[in-house]
Amino acid sequence: MIRAMVRRALERFPAKWVPGRIEKARHNNREPRSDLIGTGKTLVLAAAFAAGLTPVTCLGQSTKPLPAKATQELPPELLALLEQKKMPKYSPIVLRLFKQEAELEVWKQDTAGRFQILKTYPICRWSGDLGPKFYEGDRQAPEGFYTITPELMNPNSNFHLSINFGFPNSFDRANKRNGSFLMIHGDCLSAGCYAMTDEQISEIYALARDSLSGRPSFQVQAYPFRLTPANLARHRNSPNMAFWKMLKVGNDHFETTQREPRVDVCDRRYVFDAQPPPNSPQPLVFNASERCPPFVVNPEIARRAQEKRRADERATAKLVEDDVPAAPIYSGLDGGMNEVFLARFPYRVTLAKVMPYASYLPRLPPVPWIGNDGSLTSKWFGTSFAKPIACDPARAGFPWSRC
Secondary structure: OHHHHHHHHHHHOOHHHOOOHHHHHHOOOOOOOHHHOOOOHHHHHHHHHOOOOOOOOOOOOOOOOOOHHHHOOOOHHHHHHHHHOOOOOOOOEEEEEEOOOOEEEEEEEOOOOOEEEEEEEEOOEEOOOOOOOOOOOOOOOOOEEEEEOHHHEEOOOOOOOEEEOOOOOHHHHHOOOOOOOOEEEOOOOOOOOEEOOHHHHHHHHHHHHHHOOOOOOEEEEEEOOOOOHHHHHHOOOOOOHHHHHHHHHHHHHHHHHOOOOOEEEEOOEEEEOEEOOOOOOOOOOOOOOOOOOOOEEOHHHHHHHHHHHHHHHHHHHHHHHOOOOOOOOOOOEOOEOOHHHOOOOOOOOOEOOOOOHHHOOOOOOOOOOOOOOOOHHHHHHOHHHOOOOOOOHHHHOOOHHHO
């Protein structure tokens, strides 16, 4: 009987949405511990006894009416903007996230079938540093291409509303990356997520909800920064550059065609807009960890993307030749926020909390004064502290060799 209760509980409490306790831990400046995720005996038994109750459920899965915050209509000014841009209310969307600029873009398909930018939202808070997520607890917000299905939409989030990335995707799993409960949500608090204000996430959630009407998913593209020649030159020393150049292929496909790129994974890498070779008798089958099958890319898509890639590479090389300053590998900060929120939330961006991101401290501005003998200590404490300190091993309490 207990076994049957557990099975029913797990069916009703899917691992993606263990309610309340886990999601709250997720954002209490740490990621949820493994003993809070569906493998723990306590959680499973608790879920079993709760199986007769109505659980926290996802969009489209509940037999209970959704909360008002998840069903509210788009504001009139946004509906007017859709009409102005000739974008049907229920047409597909693509969300694009940029860490460095701390911006979220909503692109929406117009009546001509092309994606155009609808609105840009400043991101209130993201955590970690530039670069992908590697493991649970590293505080990194994900980068890559993610497919959002209705069950990843949480109308009962503790952070107003949330959209789960579904991390790890097949690329992440093939590269042995792990993590959970990585989202776009409200409340402007982040521990591996992209946090918006409640007002912002209400609009974004509504646009995502409407786009899922009659279709199975929408795409999220998460980038370290806008993949421009200036940014690529500035971050040329980053160990993540090969990964970012791979993401740029998908970025270029999208920007040059204004169509959502098809994303597959093979040989532990992303491939975009792949199709079978001419006269191929078999459909393409991709395995994220195995060698890529023979495939081609639509010549028109490939031509446009290649032209952009070559132009960007020339511009990047020129900037490097001109010795444009290189950014530090790590910022030394725990993420960032858009500058429009700095006055409203002045203390939310802190020093990095995990290694290796904490190995780089941010460069402080120069102090505008010095003491008479050229030292800061003489200015603060007088000349007695500015003199060299003599080491007395008898008083130091440690061996002479360390004195």
